[in-house]
Amino acid sequence: MNLNLRNAILHNxxxxxxxxLKDTIVDAIQTGEEKMLPGLGVLFEVIWQNSSETEKKEMLETLENGLQ
Structure with missing residues (x-):
């Protein structure tokens, strides 16, 4: 991902x-537009970087369960 895009998303x-933030996430998911995926990725990156190991494990379990 281009760092300028990441910075632009974070700035926005x-x-x-x-x-x-919730409205942004819900809107991105509901519209289902491909162009929203990088923004969601950047938001997830922020969540991941600011989560404890326990929270990361919970997210991974949630993700794994959601993909089954």
Whole structure:
């Protein structure tokens, strides 16, 4: 991923409230547009980098269960 795209995405959501972030995520998922995938990826990267090992394990379990 181009670092300029990552920075642009982070800039666009920096300072957003939890409700605004939720709306962004829900909208991206509901529209199903391919162009939204990089943004979701960047948001997931932030979540991953700021999660404990226990939280990461829970996310991986959730992901694994969702893919079965």
């Amino acid at each position: 959501v920096s300072g957003n409230s939890q409700d605004e």
